[in-house]
Amino acid sequence: MSYKKINLKKGITIHNINTNKFKTNLCAVFLTFPITYENATKDTLIALMLKRGSKNLKTREEITCKLAELYGAEFDSGIDKSGDNHVLKFYLESINEEYLPKKEDLLKKSIEVLLDIVFNPNIEDNKFNEEYLEQEKNNLKQIINSKIDNKTMYALNRCIEEMYEGKPYGIYKYGYVEKLEEITAQNLYEYYKELVSTCKIDIFVSGMNSNIESILQGNEILKSLNERMPTYVKHGSSSNSNDEKLVEEKMDVSQGKIVIGMDLKLQNDNEKYSAQIYNTILGGSASSKLFQNVREKASLAYTVSSNYMKLKSNIFIRAGIEIENYQKALEIIKKQLQDMQNGNFSDDDIKQAKTTLIATINNIQEEQDIEISYYYGQELADKAMLIDEYKNNIEQVSKESVINIANNLKINTIYFLRN
Secondary structure, three states, X not given: OEEEEEEEEOOEEEEEEEOOOOOEEEEEEEEEEEXXXXXXXXXXXXXXXXXXXXXXXXXXXXXXXXXXXXXXXXXXXXXXXXXXXXXEEEEEEEEOHHHOOOOOOHHHHHHHHHHHHHXXXXXXXXXXXXXXXHHHHHHHHHHHHHHHOOHHHHHHHHHHHHHOOOOHHHOOOOOOHHHOOOOOHHHHHHHHHHHHHHOEEEEEEEEOOOOHHHHHHOOHHHHHOOOOOOOXXXXXXXXXXXXXXXXXXXXXXXXXXXXXXXXXXXXXOXXXXXXXXXXXXXXXXXXXXXXXXHHHHOOOOOEEEEEEEOOOOEEEEEEEEOHHHHHHHHHHHHHHHHHHHOOOOOHXXXXXXXXXXXXXXXXXXXXXXXXXXXXXXXXXXXXXXXXXXHHHHHHOOOHHHHHHHHHOEEEEEEEEEEO
């Protein structure tokens, strides 16, 4: 496997992951730009509208037929929040050319279709199709309203909203129902044109693709895109400073949800590896302190875990509990945080955490989309760390550095969803 980064023009980057490990080529286009309350809903609608058809493939049916012609290629798209940025993601997966019955430029054709969908939308009279837009606005309204259905994710989102109130990271990634009314087919297209001319553009190709540079440099759509100083957020805002804020919300639920959002002050980038070890010991595996002490020994939680959000330097503890067990569960969770500060964990715990993390890192190269996500994360962090270097950095973590992480962690918000 080799990884090469090529700056096609200012603000537009090609990432060539050349590997013979897979029977498919996976092409992806990521558009990255700051997330705002005003535009978050428009961003999601653009992702939904582009799936409906391009200038050359005017309907979903035509896209489906074209994918069938490309030996059953698959197209997908979505939207993510990455730090203080919104990211529109578009993927097209097609079979490697060496597995075809006869030689043809399948990779080139696949890339042309993907770029056509993203950068050449189906526009009439300087606007998106109004009928399609109304359908997608209704679909998006249902998506936004259904966020309450998954109580675990709802509780996490609410905790983030409270911690980052009034800041970009607190914005819900799919947008807001109250913003739908003001979006028209015309102003959405105007916004799309502005977005495409200013956002950061990353094009990833994973597979047997040694000639990808010449394919992309010769592509007419890419030639037509302007250079730009891309508007995206490299270093996002920190959370609002709280003295252990408690937020309680009542809803018709049978199971309580606790989310504890914590801020982590890092002195340097290397401490991110110690933070990953800390999180794995605390709540990132089945042998973690939270799982063993809150769920197994005390039987106070159905589920309990922790997650380290690298881009924002936050750790979130999440637990599903019987509502009457709230105080007891909180007490034992805080005891685990205290134990970590006091160094009450063993060298074996560190060794096991390293083994767990390295197994996860090894898995990066086993899935094309995960590998693309890894290199995209490196791009956003302005790094170019190969997998072996990443593993080596994990191996170097000491017990002292993990204790240091524990002592630089502060509870910001405790969110409790109850009946």
